[in-house]
Amino acid sequence: MLKIALFGGTGRVGQAFLNFVEEDGHHSVYALVRRTEGALIPDKCCQALTGNARNQHDAEALIKDCDIVVSCLNTDGDDTLTVSIEHMINAMNVHRIKRLVTIGTAGILNARQNPALYRFETNESKRRSTRAAQEHARVYERLRESDLDWTIVCPTYLPDGPALKTYRFERDVLPLGGKEISTGDTAHFLFTQLESDQFVKARVGLTY
Template sequence: MKLTIFGATGGTGVELLRQALAAGHEVTAVVRDPRRLPADLPSGLDIRQADLMDPDAIAPAVKDRDAVLSAMGSRDRAPTTVCADSISAIATAMARGRTRRLLMTSAGGLVTDAGDGVFVRYVIKPLIVQRLFKHSYADLREAERRLRATNLDWTIVRPSRLTDSGLTGRYRTAWDVNLRGGLSTTRADLAHCLLALAADPASVRHAVSVAI
């Protein structure tokens, strides 16, 4: 597949790059600062330096791609609009070309639903997790809203607490509902799931939870 990845210098983004290149995909990374990319990435990566919030600047990188994947996220708990603004820019740029498939990384703690256990649904998430990540979750919530409002073939992927424990291959998924007992997700498993979903048309216009 021809893939373009945003948020490529973050933990999940780097895993996406490594796995996509290892699988033989044609990969473009759109970054503000190429120096933040690891030096030991597999060969073949196309690096585009651009303002990620400027649709005109990123349009060439998303044109005629099989899928675009966003692993954008904030690096602290301060107020931010990085996810919402970047997804708007990406969607606008894609609308000008011939690319329709867009996958966005969100967070499992963002929503509570019937998939959660009672204690998680009424105590852990609303009273602890959602308060702790108040600003980043507000940004992700708005990003999801903006993505759902587009005409693109989108998929929202919601991992649990992210870890760097490596690829396990034992992760579970649930569509449009949270995963009961899904306490963590490795970044490598998340990347693996994103790449699998990118090639799965059945996941279009669904929110997919992923956790071990």
């Protein structure tokens, strides 16, 4: 059984991930939430701690007794990702926790036509704004410098939807022709990585 420190558990992918943990019944989750009132956190498998991922003390309090860190945080329109990843790395180093799985974006995968560039730097990405992708790229670059056993799950367009449990994935690039992947299937793949070392120190492109 793993003790999971979860950031972003009230978001779309985080909620779907918690459903898989609850259904599986083998792991426990400690989730950092800004406020516990109204937070849709399943009582059977999850304990909510009030705090903010931008606060070093809150991040360390969540992580200190856990075996693995999972982050489903989004960019939040600011630098939350880059601020929080520093807190996670610092706390994990202090408490000698190695494994981190986080949600990124397909924009930070390698471009197929020019692997030296990120997808968001080429016409392979259809997004007009690159701000969120740049924030995710900074997280990737920071993790690459660390000694952690990290995996970044990189879904393409992410509509709400259930888990079909049938999808494609590929190391460091988006599978050819990939257009979208549901929140449910993104969470399902995330769940499969908890005890897998297949993609340690790698980004994983995820799509139907």
